[in-house]
Amino acid sequence: MEYYAFVHFSINTYTDMAWGLGNEDPKLFNPTNLDCRQWARICKEAGMKGIIFTAKHHSGFCLWPSKYTEYSVKNIPWRNGKADIVREMADACKEYGLKFGVYLSPWDRNHADYGKPEYITYFRNQLTELLTNYGDIFEVWFDGANGGSGYYGGANETRKIDAKTYYDWPNTYKLVRKLQPKIVIWNDGGDRADLRWVGTEAGYVGETNWSLLNATGDVPERMLRYGVENGDTWVPGEVNTSIRPEWFYHEREDRKVKTLPQLMDIYYHSIGRNATLLLNFPIMPNGLIHEKDEKAVQAFAKATKEAFAVNLASNARATASQVRGKSPAYAASKAIDADKESYWATDDAVRTASLTIDFKKPTAFNRFLVQEPIRLGQRVKAFTVEAFVDGNWKEIAKETTIGYKRILRFPTVEATQLRLNILDAKGAPLISNLDVYKAPLILTPPIITRDQAGEIHIKPGDTESDVYYTLDGRAPTASATKYTAPVKTGTGKVDIKAVAYNPFTKQTSIASEEKFDIARTAWKILSTDAKSAYQVLDGNPGTSWHQPKSQTMPAELIIDLGKEENLTGFRYLPAQNWWEEASIITHYQFEVSADNVSWKRVSKGEFSNIKNSPVWQIKTFEPIKARYVKLRALKNTQDGSASGYAEVDIITQ
Numbered sequence: 145m146e147y148y149a150f151v152h153f154s155i156n157t158y159t160d161m162a163w164g165l166g167n168e169d170p171k172l173f174n175p176t177n178l179d180c181r182q183w184a185r186i187c188k189e190a191g192m193k194g195i196i197f198t199a200k201h202h203s204g205f206c207l208w209p210s211k212y213t214e215y216s217v218k219n220i221p222w223r224n225g226k227a228d229i230v231r232e233m234a235d236a237c238k239e240y241g242l243k244f245g246v247y248l249s250p251w252d253r254n255h256a257d258y259g260k261p262e263y264i265t266y267f268r269n270q271l272t273e274l275l276t277n278y279g280d281i282f283e284v285w286f287d288g289a290n291g292g293s294g295y296y297g298g299a300n301e302t303r304k305i306d307a308k309t310y311y312d313w314p315n316t317y318k319l320v321r322k323l324q325p326k327i328v329i330w331n332d333g334g335d336r337a338d339l340r341w342v343g344t345e346a347g348y349v350g351e352t353n354w355s356l357l358n359a360t361g362d363v364p365e366r367m368l369r370y371g372v373e374n375g376d377t378w379v380p381g382e383v384n385t386s387i388r389p390e391w392f393y394h395e396r397e398d399r400k401v402k403t404l405p406q407l408m409d410i411y412y413h414s415i416g417r418n419a420t421l422l423l424n425f426p427i428m429p430n431g432l433i434h435e436k437d438e439k440a441v442q443a444f445a446k447a448t449k450e451a452f453a454v455n456l457a458s459n460a461r462a463t464a465s466q467v468r469g470k471s472p473a474y475a476a477s478k479a480i481d482a483d484k485e486s487y488w489a490t491d492d493a494v495r496t497a498s499l500t501i502d503f504k505k506p507t508a509f510n511r512f513l514v515q516e517p518i519r520l521g522q523r524v525k526a527f528t529v530e531a532f533v534d535g536n537w538k539e540i541a542k543e544t545t546i547g548y549k550r551i552l553r554f555p556t557v558e559a560t561q562l563r564l565n566i567l568d569a570k571g572a573p574l575i576s577n578l579d580v581y582k583a584p585l586i587l588t589p590p591i592i593t594r595d596q597a598g599e600i601h602i603k604p605g606d607t608e609s610d611v612y613y614t615l616d617g618r619a620p621t622a623s624a625t626k627y628t629a630p631v632k633t634g635t636g637k638v639d640i641k642a643v644a645y646n647p648f649t650k651q652t653s654i655a656s657e658e659k660f661d662i663a664r665t666a667w668k669i670l671s672t673d674a675k676s677a678y679q680v681l682d683g684n685p686g687t688s689w690h691q692p693k694s695q696t697m698p699a700e701l702i703i704d705l706g707k708e709e710n711l712t713g714f715r716y717l718p719a720q721n722w723w724e725e726a727s728i729i730t731h732y733q734f735e736v737s738a739d740n741v742s743w744k745r746v747s748k749g750e751f752s753n754i755k756n757s758p759v760w761q762i763k764t765f766e767p768i769k770a771r772y773v774k775l776r777a778l779k780n781t782q783d784g785s786a787s788g789y790a791e792v793d794i795i796t797q
């Protein structure tokens with residue numbers, strides 16, 4: 145199916161949180177303009193094949209009137225308790241010719257029985273409702289997240305379960321397959337399902353990507369990116385990511401909708417790497433997808449259509465180093481005919497072979513697309529692509545796996561021929577499709593950072609482009625100020641916009657914008673003498689500092705702001721490579737002080753989905769004047785005190 149949508153909508157949409165706690169008042173749920181047809185239309189127009197809907201997220205709040213709980217749309221004033229959003233979503237999918245899937249969170253922070261055997265009966269009852277009453281369901285999503293703490297019917301405690309055994313997955317799967325025989329099961333918490341998580345929510349899978357895993361045995365999380373070469377079970381990767389930083393709607397992210405270049409990268413790093421792409425839309429409190437998200441996904445659809453509009457290989461001549469039994473049924477031409485079922489094949493014993501495409505005239509191209517007929521398995525282990533330029537073969541790519549689909553990007557080359565060399569394979573190599581394209585260039589907007597001294601640094605997305613910027617809110621163009629060296633902006637707040645401009649193609653990128661709070665120039669870290677701790681203030685998300693392991697919990701980071709500030713919140717960016725180094729904070733407490741002696745707690749809570757998605761965490765509080773701030777790590781992703789910080793910042797009034 146390649147490309148389908150995720151839709152995140154729940155009670156926590158109304159509390160501006162990433163995860164509901166399970167105690168939210170159902171009356172908050174009030175989508176005055178709800179229109180599931182809008183969601184379906186947007187997805188259909190974007191070229192997506194289906195939608196997976198959060199019928200129940202971790203809060204436990206049900207978006208259908210489940211018979212088995214009171215915590216649902218049946219007990220709210222909106223539509224007099226007659227609502228069934230799962231039904232509306234299923235109907236809208238049908239109307240727009242989309243497949244329909246459901247997300248049912250195994251973790252339920254509302255249910256009193258969560259953690260006990262009784263809850264499994266409840267969970268299966270709900271599954272039965274969803275898988276019997278809403279027509280064909282193409283995929284069911286069993287999120288593995290389990291933060292432990294919750295409301296749990298008023299108990300307000302932490303409940304630990306063993307995700308592998310608690311849900312009795314073998315029998316739960318049996319039920320699912322009985323009710324929906326054609327369904328695919330997604331599960332990252334328990335037994336091996338039909339699809340695998342790729343180990344990140346950032347929108348990419350490994351360049352090497354086997355659609356195999358072992359049926360038994362746990363796979364280390366980092367292996368999820370690559371699959372297992374000699375795995376015994378077909379479990380392809382599904383790249384799940386959101387069109388905004390978070391899964392649920394937050395107004396503050398209206399400026400953070402993924403840009404076209406970001407979405408194109410995601411495309412090439414998911415669909416282009418033998419995975420499917422599950423792209424999420426957060427629903428606004430009014431029940432609609434934001435216009436900016438719609439525009440972004442439209443531009444994305446247009447750009448992918450343009451990139452793959454003209455297949456330059458379709459009129460070429462294909463020859464191969466070897467053809468199975470010299471049979472025309474397996475000829476090289478089968479890789480470039482319009483028939484995706486036919487394929488070029490070699491004799492059984494062959495592991496190295498090549499396929500040459502002759503364009504008959506010099507042809508410029510920058511994309512290469514290749515597919516294996518995967519019903520016969522994923523075979524290719526190593527390959528190169530060469531272009532015949534000025535009488536010589538020039539290597540333009542050296543890669544590993546292909547699978548269902550592999551797309552390569554490279555700088556435009558003009559050649560009369562192209563050659564695919566398969567260097568190694570698990571069986572006789574088979575190629576069902578080979579395309580060549582010349583995709584229009586899309587300029588990447590620049591990256592803007594501000595260092596501790598308050599200077600602004602702007603990096604273009606490529607080596608050929610110049611950067612132009614504005615500091616007065618105006619849209620930047622190639623006639624704005626040219627960036628030549630770091631910009632000194634003093635210590636105040638800064639709103640900066642910048643574009644990349646390519647003087648050769650005369651193209652301008654879309655604008656990047658950053659709003660920086662006051663500069664951190666005068667700040668001093670008081671809780672440690674380590675100089676490296678200042679990486680937390682250097683403005684560079686790529687550098688991080690890890691608190692030494694010996695420090696006792698809760699670990700603290702105390703900062704002197706240099707003078708009194710009027711604080712309204714703080715921001716924390718966890719170490720971006722935390723899985724390699726140490727852990728990051730999941731539960732925090734933030735305190736402020738006028739004298740570094742008496743402290744006042746102004747915020748306490750969780751960074752809900754930080755482990756799977758290590759993006760900026762923003763917490764706001766009532767305005768308060770203070771000179772010292774203290775971020776306390778109450779709990780980390782791994783036990784112990786070694787919290788990892790990429791950046792810490794404050795929000796002032």
Ligand code: FUL
Nearest residue numbers: 162287288289391753756
């Ligand atoms: C994660 C969840 O915890 C997020 O809230 C979201 O639903 C995402 C798709 O999966 O694990």
